Amino acid sequence: MIEQLPILIIVIPLLSAPLFVLIGNRKIVQLLALAVSWVVFGIAIALLSRVLERGPISYELGNWPSPYGIVYVVDYLSSFVILFVSALGAIVLTYAPPSIKQEIPLSKHYLFYAMYLLCLTGLLGMCITGDLFNVFVFLEISSLSSYALISLGKTRRAPVAALHYLIIGTVGATFFLIGIGLLYQMTGTLNMADIASRVNPDSGSRTILVAFAFMTVGLSVKMAVFPLHTWLPNAYTQAPSVVTSFIAATATKVSVYAFIRLVFGIFTPQFAFEKLPLDQALMVFSLIGIFVASTAAIYQTDVKRMLAYSSVAQIGYMLLGVSMANVSGLTAGITHLFNHALIKGGLFMVVGCFALRIGSVKLDDLRGAGKTMPLTSFAWVIGGLGLIGVPMTAGFISKWLLLTAALELNWWPVAVLMLFSSLLALIYIWRVVEVLYLAEPSARAKSAREAPLMMLVPTYVVIGATIVFGCWTVYSAGLAHNAAMALTGLVESGGMP
């Protein structure tokens, strides 16, 4: 059974989603969903340890040999991304029940759980598959289910935000599909490794150039890179708190993963960064994105929207690392995928606790909540420190790696701008801390109670993890380094990090 793990991690959540609809009972579905999400996490751990022991695994669906059938590949990078996506999926789902009880009508809970697991399936599938068309299919599974999840939001603006995301997201996915079509035309295959060996980026073929352009822009929409990020703030703000925590922690990260695969696994970095000026373009857009989005975050009065803008900025840091195109830059980018998933997932979970007890996440209503909800507020402080990048937190590790990578390349201006941008994060985090601890309590905050343990414990697990992985980096930066080495072709097999 152990060699079936790569398919089970996809099929178990995929099969349980329709089963939930068939069962339809809220209580049973809730328990099953919890069990399934933790089983998936367990499988992810097993896959990672197997990859670390014996190297990459490949699994042929339907036993059709590799270039003809669909193949799933678990290597250093994918097992790492799968691990943290499934971990956050499980933890956020453990945290979910009290929050969705308040925010989503009871009659729709079983549909929520079904959609949530479908979204998880899509995200994991995008990581695990070695077939380019399959990436598109899983991208659509995760996107369609996230549109539905976002539209479950409490206000009437939620369906509008979901529709906005649907339209822009569909354009992005279609661009990606057009790119796949063009590549298929040139190579006659959809298997990623097979495409990589057949495609000749140096031939100067227009078709390949256009295919790459379409796929890059398509994924950029999904990653919410700066000028294409407009769907994100509304979607994150209007979605139910649980959905925001899950999607913010995982969805954009998986798209960045797909982009890294595209550049390093199919087209070569030489093609993307030397023949084409994608590295400069990415660097410029990342830096503009970091500054514009961080500045926008400072002016928000809604904490959820503020964090959403901050997410756009943080995507900039990840792509900045990728655009350096060397091992240390790539390590920094991949490490930040993981660290930011923890930090932003944790912060959105904190916001969910506030939303549950105070009923709003506007700065005005949060005034003085530090007194009535001390534990939740303290979690915000720790998570915020992580986002700023204070030493001993996970955010510091990724910023440090990024900084050393920039200095390695003698990109002094980039390094200076990065440090300066951290100050912007300090401002918007501080605004909330000030409101929580130093302002006169608002009427709503006065009557609020501390969030239930069922939500506080998972929140502290994630927030605590940002401290743990700020001090102990074997399984964050260590694994990311392994993955970066494998991607750049410097090492074929690696042992324990």
Place this chain on the structure above:
Amino acid sequence: MNTFPIIRVITKILIPYILLFGLYVQFHGDFGPGGGFQAGVIFASALILYGLVFGLAELHKVAPPKVIEKMIALGLVIYAGTGLACVLLGGNFLDYNMLEHDFLIDLPSAIDFLPGDKPHHFLPHGQHLGIFLVEFGVGITVTAVMTMIFYAFAGREQVA
């Protein structure tokens, strides 16, 4: 439309043939053109025609929205369940060869001992059964989704 006798009569004559054709496309799909998706659409078109002519309330009696919602999920369960059955039988996911139920193929020497005429060819029954079940799942889901889309557009109340 309720008041036009010609439309009502023609619809009643047509619907059985549409349903039959849907079933033909479904179950003959592995030998000829067709398959689960096309069959599902054809089958649902009969339901939608009935709804258009006799009204939404009548169609709700034939295909209650609650049941349709469960059918959407049922089709996917059949599809993924077929794949999972292959895993449980010891193969890879969707490895239909595991569903082989004609043991003559596994034991070619046994053919010689069969009395009477020797069979001239063997169908790969496992592959056949696998694709049959998977397409059946697709057909159910597509029928249900098409009907659900019709409900969503035709009715004002929430469907699910």
